[in-house]
Amino acid sequence: MNTIPANILSSAVTILAVLTLFYMSVPVGRARAKHGIAAPAMTGHVDLERAVRVHMNTLEQFAIFMPLLWVATSYFTLVSWLPAILGIVWIVGRFIYMQAYLKDPGTRSLGFGITLLSSIALLILSVIGVVMAWNGANSA
């Protein structure tokens, strides 16, 4: 894995994460068709409302995850492939979240927790990376 540059790994994860975000919109369309709820209505059946929340929450988390993935990839060079691995964990967590939420909103915590921990880990790597780079820039 050390032979593949970190930015290529994170690019691959970015493509997978974008596809994941897109995939989370599919149940919304399916629920609209199944229960005959035309746009722009966002309520009307619990299936639709759950699907909408899965999609929106994934968008909300995506906005945090994606910049942190790239700040960590750019600056955390100690273990260069680690940000990409955490990206994979994030994607897996999102799928667990979706599966659980669509069945029963009360069980969404595990998937949410996995993606949250992945983002927190990327935050920590970002901070470490930025501090190291800052010290490097000032001592140069």
Added chain:
Amino acid sequence: MHTTTMQVTLATAVITVLALLFYFWTGMGVARMRGKHGVKAPTMTGPMEFESSVRVQMNTLEWIVVFLPFLWLATIYFSPAMTIAYLSWLPAALGILWIIGRWMYMTGYMAAPEKRSNGFLIAGVAVIGLLICTIIGIVMTWSAVSAV
């Protein structure tokens, strides 16, 4: 990379992390209001305090997707094009202004929805400033590349 450019880029990375932490905090606000008023997912309506927290989070999401790309484009194209060192710090300064404006928006909105305007405008001015920096930076960089 030039030392100032490196430091400006790092400052933008720090501001990115701070902006994301702030945005995450607005999401925690929604979770807090869900607990306080007993609004269970996937319901998105309820007492005004809950709906206000939802609007704060959603509006911050709507703006952060505009803010972050402009912040980075301005950092990449505007800052290195500035020969006067302190001007290259302008994107980072506007980034801090955005976070301050958003913070005022959040606290204003949660106090009373009509008190959200000042913070909204300050953050809006920061984004417009970053847009202008981005355009200036791209035009200057384009001219430099074409002149070679």
